[in-house]
Amino acid sequence: MKRQNILIIILLLWSLGPLLWQIYTSFSTTESIIRPFETEGNRWTIDHYIQVLNADPPFWRYLFNSFIVGITSTFLTLLLAIPASYVIGNSNSKFAKSFKILLLTASLFPYVLLFLSLLEVARDFGLGNNLFALCIPYSALSMPLAVLLLSAAFKDLPNDLEEAARIEGLNLWQRLRYVLMPLITPAISSTAIIIFIFSWNEYPIALTWITKSNLITLPVAIARIAGSSIYSVPYGAYAAATVLGAIPLILIVLLFQRQIVSGLTQGAIKG
Amino acid sequence: MTLNVINMGKCINKKWIIRDISFDVKDGECLAILGPSGCGKSTTLRLIAGLDKANQGKIYINGLDVTNLSPVDRQVGMVFQSYALFPHLDVSSNLSLGLKIRGVSLEDQTKKITSILSIMQLDHLSDRLPSELSGGQRQRVALARALLRDAHVYLLDEPMSNLDAQLRETLRPELRKLVLNREQPVLYVTHDQQEAMAMADRIAILKDGYIEQIGTPEELYKKPGSIFVANFIGRPQINMLPISNGVIKAIRPEHIYIDNQGFPCKLVHKEWLGINQLFFLDTAIGPIRMICESSVSLPQEINISWDEKNVHEFNANSGKRCI
Numbered sequence: 001m002k003r004q005n006i007l008i009i010i011l012l013l014w015s016l017g018p019l020l021w022q023i024y025t026s027f028s029t030t031e032s033i034i035r036p037f038e039t040e041g042n043r044w045t046i047d048h049y050i051q052v053l054n055a056d057p058p059f060w061r062y063l064f065n066s067f068i069v070g071i072t073s074t075f076l077t078l079l080l081a082i083p084a085s086y087v088i089g090n091s092n093s094k095f096a097k098s099f100k101i102l103l104l105t106a107s108l109f110p111y112v113l114l115f116l117s118l119l120e121v122a123r124d125f126g127l128g129n130n131l132f133a134l135c136i137p138y139s140a141l142s143m144p145l146a147v148l149l150l151s152a153a154f155k156d157l158p159n160d161l162e163e164a165a166r167i168e169g170l171n172l173w174q175r176l177r178y179v180l181m182p183l184i185t186p187a188i189s190s191t192a193i194i195i196f197i198f199s200w201n202e203y204p205i206a207l208t209w210i211t212k213s214n215l216i217t218l219p220v221a222i223a224r225i226a227g228s229s230i231y232s233v234p235y236g237a238y239a240a241a242t243v244l245g246a247i248p249l250i251l252i253v254l255l256f257q258r259q260i261v262s263g264l265t266q267g268a269i270k271g
Numbered sequence: 272m273t274l275n276v277i278n279m280g281k282c283i284n285k286k287w288i289i290r291d292i293s294f295d296v297k298d299g300e301c302l303a304i305l306g307p308s309g310c311g312k313s314t315t316l317r318l319i320a321g322l323d324k325a326n327q328g329k330i331y332i333n334g335l336d337v338t339n340l341s342p343v344d345r346q347v348g349m350v351f352q353s354y355a356l357f358p359h360l361d362v363s364s365n366l367s368l369g370l371k372i373r374g375v376s377l378e379d380q381t382k383k384i385t386s387i388l389s390i391m392q393l394d395h396l397s398d399r400l401p402s403e404l405s406g407g408q409r410q411r412v413a414l415a416r417a418l419l420r421d422a423h424v425y426l427l428d429e430p431m432s433n434l435d436a437q438l439r440e441t442l443r444p445e446l447r448k449l450v451l452n453r454e455q456p457v458l459y460v461t462h463d464q465q466e467a468m469a470m471a472d473r474i475a476i477l478k479d480g481y482i483e484q485i486g487t488p489e490e491l492y493k494k495p496g497s498i499f500v501a502n503f504i505g506r507p508q509i510n511m512l513p514i515s516n517g518v519i520k521a522i523r524p525e526h527i528y529i530d531n532q533g534f535p536c537k538l539v540h541k542e543w544l545g546i547n548q549l550f551f552l553d554t555a556i557g558p559i560r561m562i563c564e565s566s567v568s569l570p571q572e573i574n575i576s577w578d579e580k581n582v583h584e585f586n587a588n589s590g591k592r593c594i
Contacts, residue, residue, distance in 0.1 A: 160351045160352075160353045161357065161358075163322050163351070163355065164351055164355035164356075164357075165357075166321075166322065166341075167320060167322075167347060167348070167349045168368060168416070169343045169369055169373050170343075170368075170369070170372050171343070174372055178357075178368055178372075179357055179368075182359045183357075183358065183359055
């Protein structure tokens with residue numbers, strides 16, 4: 001075997017190891033979890049999955065909640081970020097440049113520091129226990145990165161294309177709809193996935209804004225499973241829940257992987 | 272339909288890119304805007320198209336003041352130097368997008384596109400993407416898109432500069448036939464004097480943002496208004512003779528002939544051009560270029576002469592033509 005193949009395998013084990021271990025654990029009986037390498041009679045089980053799926057409220061409810069929040073935040077972010085990026089990407093003014101630096105600063109700010117004050121905001125405006133309200137901080141927090149990625153994509157488009165469209169009689173909306181957005185689809189879809197993953201995984205805000213158990217999102221639900229008993233940690237159920245929670249994300253990423261890669265590298269090199 | 276430009280100017284960061292540009296283009300007339308790179312040719316075109324706003328002057332299309340109108344309302348057809356075809360749309364969608372936006376019925380769209388595709392000999396390529404076309408084919412698609420615009424004015428920005436020399440020559444008559452036989456004014460921007468002479472009814476020579484001279488190709492060749500124009504028009508380049516009494520004389524290489532009574536010079540170098548040959552001569556008044564038939568063979572030492580009527584005279588200070 002070539003040396004680079006060995007390196008690839010080590011790298012794969014390194015990054016996939018925890019995930020594989022989680023899958024392994026989720027199918028192990030409670031007894032075998034604490035003795036992972038012993039081979040005995042009743043090694044494998046799907047009880048943890050049955051337990052998680054049959055809980056009250058059932059597990060798919062959390063998936064559904066997270067999905068709603070993810071889709072809505074993604075849509076809201078793109079709705080606001082695309083026009084903003086169009087302007088920032090096409091403008092050479094000092095204002096646009098300083099705005100970009102501000103955005104970069106914002107995207108570097110650790111958002112966990114914000115959640116207490118955000119909680120105050122939620123309380124004052126009555127935004128607690130509302131899935132759609134959760135989308136407001138999510139899209140606000142994703143906005144800087146989204147605008148940076150999309151404005152780079154807009155900037156890379158040759159000016160001639162938009163000018164040709166203007167000559168053809170397309171107004172601003174039509175130019176975005178028929179010419180510019182189709183051309184930056186890779187950037188849009190990779191940005192969308194990044195936003196979706198962020199809101200799918202977000203924990204502190206979801207934990208503090210939502211208290212009703214049928215409205216909580218996936219990370220909160222998984223944490224609840226892990227902390228459901230004082231005397232033991234239900235590793236099996238916890239592992240099963242994480243696997244179930246990861247499957248939709250993996251499917252989405254596999255589905256869009258080509259766009260993600262080309263979108264993230266867009267703007268890296270001038271064509 | 273006419274295009275009138277009056278004292279048009281564009282100023283960016285307190286620097287005038289072009290200034291005091293005035294010209295008229297009549298129905299079906301082709302005016303070439305010719306000049307070296309950076310002289311403001313493309314800016315002139317962009318101002319007329321409405322892609323940039325003029326800081327000075329007026330633009331009229333068919334007598335209507337369009338100076339402050341958007342490109343849509345000016346109804347111009349434009350071919351970009353890069354062609355600017357929409358890369359994600361196939362040829363027929365590239366052509367139909369504008370028609371659709373302008374509210375042409377689906378039936379008419381199909382009719383118009385089919386007819387323009389067959390005129391352009393692109394029928395078999397209608398479902399190709401621009402990236403799958405050759406340079407010449409892309410140019411024709413860009414032209415087809417501009418022609419479908421039913422424009423009041425056509426603007427062509429170096430439409431041939433991305434093509435190789437041979438293709439350029441074959442496309443020239445085609446382009447003339449397709450665009451210039453229309454009833455609208457055509458503005459043709461180029462840096463290639465040969466192309467300008469071949470395509471245009473009149474040429475405006477632009478230098479540093481000002482119009483240096485405007486006239487028919489023949490006028491520019493026979494009566495260049497300045498040293499710049501004389502140097503720019505005509506290949507091989509005109510011979511500039513040394514200054515005497517504040518006057519610079521110039522004589523074209525094709526007007527010099529061998530004459531035993533003429534003044535002596537030495538043959539330095541020659542270029543064989545096929546139909547004729549170009550001699551580089553060293554004389555007492557500096558180097559001189561001369562054109563002869565290709566059959567002539569010259570000794571090292573020759574005598575040359577020219578007729579006074581073919582000499583152009585320019586003021587050495589202003590660079591303008593005397594008389």
